[in-house]
Amino acid sequence: MTYEGTGRPIALLMAGQGAQHHGMAVELYGREPVFSAVMDEFFELMGAPGRRLRTDWLADRPAVSLDDAGTAQPLLFAIGYALGRALHARGCPPVALLGHSVGELAAAALAGVLDLPGAAAVMLARSVVMATAPPGGLLAVSATPAELAPYLGVAGEPGSVVIGARNAPRQTVLAGPEPRLSDVERELRAAGLVSRRVGARQPFHCPAVADQARAFATAFEALPLGSPAVPIWSTRTGRVVDREQAGRPEFWAGQLSAPVLFWPALDALLTGGDYTLVDAGPGQGLSMLARRHPAVRAGRSTVVPLLPRGASGSWDTWCAAVRELGAARPDAMRDAGAPSPS
Numbered sequence: 001m002t003y004e005g006t007g008r009p010i011a012l013l014m015a016g017q018g019a020q021h022h023g024m025a026v027e028l029y030g031r032e033p034v035f036s037a038v039m040d041e042f043f044e045l046m047g048a049p050g051r052r053l054r055t056d057w058l059a060d061r062p063a064v065s066l067d068d069a070g071t072a073q074p075l076l077f078a079i080g081y082a083l084g085r086a087l088h089a090r091g092c093p094p095v096a097l098l099g100h101s102v103g104e105l106a107a108a109a110l111a112g113v114l115d116l117p118g119a120a121a122v123m124l125a126r127s128v129v130m131a132t133a134p135p136g137g138l139l140a141v142s143a144t145p146a147e148l149a150p151y152l153g154v155a156g157e158p159g160s161v162v163i164g165a166r167n168a169p170r171q172t173v174l175a176g177p178e179p180r181l182s183d184v185e186r187e188l189r190a191a192g193l194v195s196r197r198v199g200a201r202q203p204f205h206c207p208a209v210a211d212q213a214r215a216f217a218t219a220f221e222a223l224p225l226g227s228p229a230v231p232i233w234s235t236r237t238g239r240v241v242d243r244e245q246a247g248r249p250e251f252w253a254g255q256l257s258a259p260v261l262f263w264p265a266l267d268a269l270l271t272g273g274d275y276t277l278v279d280a281g282p283g284q285g286l287s288m289l290a291r292r293h294p295a296v297r298a299g300r301s302t303v304v305p306l307l308p309r310g311a312s313g314s315w316d317t318w319c320a321a322v323r324e325l326g327a328a329r330p331d332a333m334r335d336a337g338a339p340s341p342s
Contacts, residue, residue, distance in 0.1 A: 008274050010096075013286045015280070016099070025079045034082075034085055038081065042074075042078045049127070069126075092325050099235065104255055108228070113227070136203025137181055137197060157207055166264065176208060235255075266289070270295040277304070287305045
């Protein structure tokens with residue numbers, strides 16, 4: 001299925017930890033009906049923690065840091081999922097899904113592997129298990145994995161700093177506990193390698209949270225897990241999630257401690273066809289990564305962000321995106337109960 005505005009099928013990209021910022025997507029709340037209703041449903045399904053999360057999301061001064069996993073990850077899940085639902089309601093359903101870190105759980109929910117009540121239970125459980133994680137974090141480095149090898153620990157050792165994400169050919173994220181992560185940061189700076197901290201207080205995607213990943217699997221065991229109705233290009237494997245993987249709790253929970261293979265998954269997706277890559281994450285981080293791909297640089301595939309880089313301009317960016325995708329047709333908007341973009 002292709003769309004009037006782009007002539008290419010839509011692949012929806014959903015962001016993970018590090019993309020969060022204050023005010024993300026808040027301007028859509030109360031103005032885009034499907035987005036608003038889905039966000040409210042998710043918050044209510046999470047109970048009291050969800051209501052606190054909603055208050056913090058909408059507050060000028062949140063009570064809890066957005067860098068904490070218990071705040072950032074449920075919000076990133078909810079925003080990616082709600083934007084996917086809103087886009088579908090406007091007549092532009094994606095034909096492929098690709099989620100970075102917790103964004104892969106949003107992809108699983110959009111594809112029907114989990115229903116929204118199940119997803120809310122999973123996100124509550126994820127927050128609980130990550131509250132037991134050791135202090136640590138994520139460090140984005142402008143270097144290849146090979147260049148970073150001398151600074152890494154032994155794979156599988158809980159105290160090691162390892163490659164936590166392969167985001168682009170020279171965009172690698174290191175993950176690990178403190179104080180070793182800070183030691184590596186200083187070593188990289190002394191070697192002249194450019195790095196920056198990702199907004200995270202916990203060491204995702206590394207052996208330090210292997211115990212948390214095993215505990216997280218129990219959250220999936222009581223849930224019915226369906227086969228994906230839309231192909232999910234997994235950033236855990238770099239390939240499409242098959243029926244057997246989709247039904248295994250360990251597959252989804254293990255993503256917590258496994259490296260994120262964003263670039264391999266994106267490359268596999270774009271090797272198989274031309275797409276409009278729609279970035280449903282705040283901050284346009286996935287848009288910037290996707291624009292580095294040869295298929296995008298050559299114009300065979302394009303990138304459309306649904307949200308701006310900062311807190312302001314969310315409504316205007318969303319309206320511009322749905323026009324570009326050809327989703328602003330009166331019949332589609334009546335079906336969605338949504339106002340026409342100005």
